[in-house]
Amino acid sequence: MMGVVPGAVHPNGERLAGPLFAAIGIIVLATCTIWAATGAGLDTATLIVVALSAAWLVLLVPVFPRRVRWPWLAVAYFAGLLAGASALTTLDTTFTAFASVAYPIAFVLFPARWSIFAVTATAVIPLLAKEIWGGDSPTPAWVSVVSVVGPMLYVAWFVGAENDKRRRTNAALAEANARLETALEENAGLHAQLLTQAREAGVHDERQRMAREIHDTLAQGLTGIVTQLQAADRASSAESRERHLTQVHTLAKDSLTEARRAVQALRPEPLTDSRLPEALVELAARVTGTSGVAVAAETSGEPVPLLPELEVTLYRVAQEALVNAEKHARASRIAVSLTYTGDLVLLDIRDDGAGFDPAAPACGDGTGFGLQAMRQRVRRVAGTFTLESAPGEGTAVNVQLPAIPADR
Structure with missing residues (x-):
């Protein structure tokens, strides 16, 4: 239900978290009440605070799903829970165990950063309340131990969870970097291959272009020269022969110009x-x-x-x-x-x-x-x-x- 980081709740456990922690709190409260009743007994004031605390625990069910949208409601609820636990601890040290219920509730009710303050308040406020309003009765050693061990366990859990999260993040980044380097090497190889193919395709295109150029210019010019020479051979007069030879000269000159241009186009010198x-x-x-x-x-x-x-x-x-x-x-x-x-x-x-x-x-x-x-x-x-x-x-x-x- 809870995530690896304190304060995180898995989406599938969002509906069950409120009732579950409320039920745990009520069970712990009932156990402390029975324990205290079999001992020195309970007075009416203590029973009233027990009843109010039990009712307050039930309110966790509607408060929990609204904690993100209305954070002030979560703060008010936790303050009421802590007030009830402090009052019961002042009335009877047995209820110190009930005050410890605030630790897991603080984990899920607040974000990880703010839950540290809630845990600190849980460790300090009930102890201070007992010292101030609890009379002259000494505080049992186990109460002090619970007040200290609770925050220490939380801090150890939080630090361990953060280290695990950072370790997994670093491992994921290392894996992603390795994949990226592999992809870059593959891309470099593909780029070189594409350039080679481009050169080969360029050579093929040049050949096609030059073939078309030769067909459109040189071949046609040479065909015209041959035709004019044949006509000159069949000419019946010197004037006609001269006219055909002039055409041959013109076609030859134009073809030479086209040939030079085609040679220049072979490579961009x-x-x-x-x-x-x-x-x-x-x-x-x-x-x-x-x-x-x-x-x-x-x-x-x-x-x-x-x-x-x-x-x-x-x-x-x-x-x-x-x-x-x-x-x-x-x-x-x-x-x-x-x-x-x-x-x-x-x-x-x-x-x-x-x-x-x-x-x-x-x-x-x-x-x-x-x-x-x-x-x-x-x-x-x-x-x-x-x-x-x-x-x-x-x-x-x-x-x-x-x-x-x-x-x-």
């Missing part, structure tokens, strides 16, 4: 010589120089070196977004914004191009492939990718990644 903000500025300047599109790149916040996987992801997304804006959106202005916020790093690419409907099926011009590649890249490093666009309103790409430092 700017990141090997500079930090991500500077690399994005160089990328913006290069796109401006090759396409004539006004590209502005800016950085806000305190830049910190990030894990290589994160910086490569941000650079590749910016690269792909700029290619899409330049090649498909026919934008005249593009803004690249890199923001460090402490826990996150944000990348925004906005253009004033033609825009499109993100919900519409891919039109087969390579845009859908690039967007899918960007989403996959961001997803593999636990980031979020957001795309906003509408026909005639430009396109906005937003990426959020955890700002994990490179030295972690």
Whole structure:
């Protein structure tokens, strides 16, 4: 019924505690009354106090379940119980045993901290009452022993219960720390495994992207060159042959440009010589120089070196977004914004191009492939990718990644 800590009652014993302790008190009171009556006898005043004390013990039944909500009621009840016990002890030392009933009642009636004061009052007040109002009769030794042993037993119980509780708490914390260390080691292993998988998936994505790039640019350019050369061989006049050869020259020049751009996209070389903000500025300047599109790149916040996987992801997304804006959106202005916020790093690419409907099926011009590649890249490093666009309103790409430092 009682918990391991004094003052605690198990929820299942909440209904039985009041009647049980009231019954124990009445039994002890009846025993003391019979004992005293068989000895020197009892006068009328003592019997009246016995009857009042018995009735007061019965009141513990309704008081006990209300002790937490109305603590003043518990204090008043215990004061009345202690007054009755003190009066009986003054009238007859036999009732000192009844006064000891207040010890267990104090344990369950008050919280552990306040029960110490209740126990102290139980040990002192009846003894003082007997010394003051008990006449000249000496206090029996067993009365003094009970008054001292009761509090000592309580203190020993309380200290032992607290030590047991602290020991169990420390053991639980040690076990939890051990589980946490094990989980951290497992998470570290999983993180390393995920990074390895991310690298492998990144290689696979790069191969797919380059395959599409080669198909869309170099393969088509070479096909056009072959077609124009065949047409030049079949030309009936020098003027016609010259026109086809001019087309061959133009296609070859365009294919060479595309080949160079594809080679640069194989690995972000700017990141090997500079930090991500500077690399994005160089990328913006290069796109401006090759396409004539006004590209502005800016950085806000305190830049910190990030894990290589994160910086490569941000650079590749910016690269792909700029290619899409330049090649498909026919934008005249593009803004690249890199923001460090402490826990996150944000990348925004906005253009004033033609825009499109993100919900519409891919039109087969390579845009859908690039967007899918960007989403996959961001997803593999636990980031979020957001795309906003509408026909005639430009396109906005937003990426959020955890700002994990490179030295972690």
